Amino acid sequence: MCKTAFMMQIILFIRKKEENMTILSTQDLKKVYGSGESEVHALDGVNFQVEKGEFVAVVGTSGSGKSTLLHMLGGLDRPTSGGVTVDGKEIFTLKDEELTIFRRRKIGFVFQNYNLVPVLNVYENILLPVQLDGGSPDQNYIKDIIDTLGLSSKLNNLPNNLSGGQQQRVAIARALASKPAIILADEPTGNLDSKTSQDVLSLLKVTGQKFSQTIVMITHNEAIAQMADRVIRIEDGRIA
Amino acid sequence: MNVSNRKTIRCLSIASFKAAKIRNIITVAAIALTTILFTVIFTVGMSMKYGFEQSNFRMVGGYAHGGFKYLTKEQFEELKDDPLIKEYGKRIFCGMPEKEPFHKSHVEVSYCDANTAKWMFVEPKEGRLPKEGTNEAATDLRVLSLLGVEPVIGNEFTMTFMVDGQETTETFTLCGYWDYDEITVANHVLIPESRTQEIFEKLGTQGKDGMTSFWNMDIMFKNTSHIEENLDTILARHGYQSEGLDQGDNYIRTGVNWGYMSAQFEDSLDITTIFALIAVMLLIIFTGYLIIYNIFQISVSNDVRFYGLLKTIGTTGRQIKRIISLQAFLLSALGIPIGLILGYGAGVLMTGIVVSQLNGIVLTYSVSPIIFLGAAAFSFVTVWLSCRKPRRMAAKISPVEAVRYTEGAGTKKKSRKGEKGASIFRMAMANLGRNKSKTVITVISMSFAVVILNITFILANGFDMDKYLKHVITDFIAADASYFQTGGPDLTSFPEESVSQIEALDGVKGGRTYQKTFAAQELVTEEWVRKLNGKYSSPEMVDRYVEMLEKVGDLRAERVQLYGMEDFVLDKLPVIEGDLSKLKEGGNYVAAVYSSDDYGNLHEDSHWAKLGDKVTIRYVEEYEYYNPETGEIYGEDEDLSDKRWQDRAKVYEDKVYEVAALVEVPGKICYRYYGADEFVMGADTFIRDSGTSDILYYAFDCEDDKVEQVEQWMQDFAGGDDSMYDYESRKTEEEEFYAFRDMFMMVGSGAALIVGMVGILNFVNAILTGIMARKREFAVLQSVGMTGKQLNRMLITEGMVFAGSSVVITLILTIVMGPLASDVLEGMFWFFSYHLTVTPILAVAPVFLLLGAVIPLCSYRYVAKRSVVERLREAE
Ligand SMILES: Nc1ncnc2c1ncn2[C@@H]1O[C@H](COP(=O)(O)OP(=O)(O)OP(=O)(O)O)[C@@H](O)[C@H]1O
Ligand SMILES: [Mg+2]
DSSP: OOOHHHHHHHHHHHHHHHHHHHHEEEEEEEEEEEEEOEEEEEEEEEEEEETOOOEEEEETTTSHHHOOOOHHHHTTOOOOOOEEEEETEEESSSSSSHHHHHHHHHHHEEOOOOOOOEEEEHHHHHHHHHHHHHHOOOHHHHHHHHHTOOOGGGTBOGGGOOHHHHHHHHHHHHHTTTTOOOEEEESSTTTHHHHHHHHHHHHHHHHHHHHHHEEEEEOHHHHHHHSSEEEEEEEETEEE | OOHHHHHHHHHHHHHHHHHHHHHHHHHHHHHHHHHHHHHHHHHHHHHHHHHHHHHHHHHHHHHHOOOEEOOHHHHHHHHHHHHHHHHHEEEEEBBBSSSSSSSSEEEEEEEHHHHHHHHOOOOOOOEOOTTTTSEEEEHHHHHHHTTTOOOOOOOOOEEEEEEEEEEEEEEEEEEEEEEEOOTOOOOEEEEHHHHHEEEEEEEEHOOOTTTTOOOEEEEEOOOTTTTTHHHHHHHHTTTTTTTGGGGGGTEEEEEEEEEHHSSSSHHHOOOHHHHHHHHHHHHHHHHHHHHHHHHOOOOHTTTTTHHHHHHHHOOHHHHHHHHHHHHHHHHHHHHHHHHHHHHHHHHHHHHHHHHTSSSSSOOOOOOOOOOOHHHHHHHHHHHHHHHHHHHHHHOOHHHHHHHHHOTTTTTSOOOOOSSSOOOOOHHHHHTTTTTTTHHHHHHHHHHHHHHHHHHHHHHHBOHHHHHGGGGGGSSEEEEHHHHHHHHHHHHHHHHHHHHHHHHTTEEEEEEEEEOOOTTTEEEEEHHHHHHHTTTTTTTHHHHHHHHSEEEEEEEEEEEEEEEEEOOOHHTTTEEEEESSHHHHSSSEEEEEOOOOOOOBBBBSSOOOTTTEEEOOOEEEEEEEEEEEEEOOOTTTTTTTSSOOOOEEEEEEEEEEEEEEEEEEGGGGGSSSSOSEEEOOOOOOOHHHHOOOOOOEEEEEEOOOGGHHHHHHHHHHIIITTSSSSSEEHHHHHHHHHHHHHHHHHHHEEEEEEEHHHHHHHHHHHHHHHHHHHHHHHHHHHHHHTHHHHHHHHHHHHHHHHHHHHHHHHHHHHHHHHHHHHHHHHHHHHTBOOOOOOOHHHHHHHHHHHHHHHHHHHHHHHTTTSSHHHHHHHHHO
């Protein structure tokens, strides 16, 4: 207990220090799908920054390029041109393998459709990114996340025996497990009812604050967007 | 169900069929391989059946179904158009030469039309059949060589032959000839019908013998069943009968080709062969089932969401079944023809290999439609069996479950213990556990091929040349060709000049064995005759047989087979009891011949004589024929064909011998024919008492450094196909052994190769589909930070576990089943010594492990062509 309190002190201190520091930025980010007639400019020169610890909501009509942007931010896909800098690092200069390793250390993804690994139980799914990195998990921290997300009783369950909300909470736990600096969430509440949406969102916000993480979240829901520190609007691949 | 509905199902079926391209390719390959296996079996089987029949037909001298004999021209014309007859051929018998050079051959001069010539295997290979109104004739190379005429079309030759008791000499111009076939009994000279009439007119032939100048009709019916009934039906329709002359003079003799009647291939199959055949068929079905079932099962598992969706929108279980059946039909329609074509080619190859190892079957390749229909039917049944369960599975899918379904996981299982988190290895194991039946079946399928390969090796390795050559007790044996081809009683003697020639060779030391089987009898108890014949015949037949034998006091005169052996050969005989020195000294001593089985176990009751027993041998010079009912003795020239008769020795000499030894006469130097009790005598005694000196064979050894030379000499002397003589040597026996072993090697490896391809295909399919179905999942893993390397490691582990377990299973199976296999195989082949070997398994193991690594890597590479995001976006 004493130790945790001490840690919190340090985290808070660092957080203060880092306030107003840019952790994530894009440079004239472009992504073109297809070619010729069927060419789609999913992203058409996107420039923006996210400060450390910020909670940013991204909104926009369907097909405007939100998911594409999020994938670029997390280094899941490479842009046609432009760049993304995470924590001072130009991520697309990295090779695929390095990028993957960078991603699993720095970024946690929460997908709209959960994307849990079906053969692994809840606990194994949560621990997966940490173990892929070869690290031994910080047991206290993991337990903390599990408790916060209310998953303690479900640890042995396989994903397809969980409700949508439960699965989404597992996905969030997984995103938090490796203590990433940034959490990227694509409509994390898209499949949930409003009550559960509120719960999940509060959790995200609380855990984000608790573990001092930067959050970029896509949503269609204006009310949810209002809970963010800042709202970015995307239209036809550009920031409006 | 209405029509448009049916059409929709067909559309759906074809749409999902097109979507599964890789599965289709693999399934077509699997069906083709299965069909290949069936086709090979059918081709070899049918070709052997056909070859067996052909050999019979050649022995009989033709393959016409049957015929009418000795017809008048009018009768012939009357009968030939009967609707039951599909085709007919005409033959008129003219005469037979009896004097030199034909005194030892059976040659018939006759007219044959094209049909009969074809059916009697006497179609000219060069030239053609004789033309009407000319002095042309066609014959075979044997007749020409006996006449000393060069086989050149246009050459003239002259023959003297008997026509219904009258001699005539005729000159012909050669217009065609064909090869002589040793199996056939008769040689033929074919002349035009016009020439036969000329000869008959010139000699005033009236057909007193009931044969000459009459017409024979050979007949082909639509099929081979009811040949005899058909012949009788035809006769009855025209007011004739085939019962006999005593039933009226409307008698016409019929003939049924016994090649179709007795000795059918099917009859010659014994129970073991039939069981073996059924076992092989079941194994092939099983092989095919393993892969085809697996493919469909995997395919259905992967498409569960699709079928679930169909269900949700109202497709019935039966319609879903129909979707899958339709796909199975389509795939069979592609795979089976490919398999039939490839399989027939492989079958032809195999037939060549197998038939070359069998005696009494001519090498022919059957093109019977049964091969293709049968193989196709079996293949189709295999496909149908294989997709039964997957079909039921698809039909039963509940729409709700389908939405949540991911391969194997969670449909039954709700949770999984494990607090340690996921290591790459444990994830791989969990993945293998997703679809357990897929994993198990794939492993079995791969193991299966290795087991076959290993058995083949154990078999081929176990063939023990020392055991095989156990029966070879002299370096060489030389004899008349018939001794080696058929064996049997009173064979053509091997000429003394030839023996002297061989004896004169450097380094050769040997001995003659003389033969006598006809006109020699032993006097034995009736009890023994009954015992001996009771093994093969029914009690009634034995009764009748015993009655036939002449009674001499309490004893019966039974046939006996005698050997007269020179010392060299005597010394080679395995002696069971007593000793052979008395035989060599030339007194009235014999050795009784016992037999043993191939394993060397003596048959205690294979002879009646014990050491010190006396046996009377009766050498018969002249028999007389008498009526057993009345005791009337028939005249020498009397025709006995429709009378009851029995024979007995009239002029003979009885000699009493003492049994000085009990011996065996090993297979390579015996009569190669079982007919009667056998005794061995010293050569001198034999010649003195039997009055014959016909040489059965000359057996000899050769100094080691001269073997090559002698072998070469014998090869030149007796090796050729046209030689009257033949020989066997240690070397030819060794070659025979190797050829036999190689046949097993080829057949076994061929089977292992194809089954192996099935196994590997199954493996490829399992891995490939496993990876394809998980593309999205891999993207998820990558999105949470699994690197490509880690992913590959996981997939390779999966592949290795597959490959590794099949190797381990095969090893265990081989070692555990070893003792059982040993007993079975040693029981099957007397020259087999079991040695456990796992070399093939160990040789295959690296290949399997390599495949276990390479196939997942390649499959993943294919998947990884598309980016993580693309795969994530993919609709589930
Ligand atoms: N792999 C791809 N190939 C071709 N076009 C693509 C691909 N991925 C995205 N697009 C196109 O890029 C555009 C942006 O897509 P994106 O998924 O980013 O939209 P979105 O804003 O997330 O929409 P939604 O709110 O519906 O999720 C769309 O027009 C889409 O059709
Ligand atoms: Mg989107």
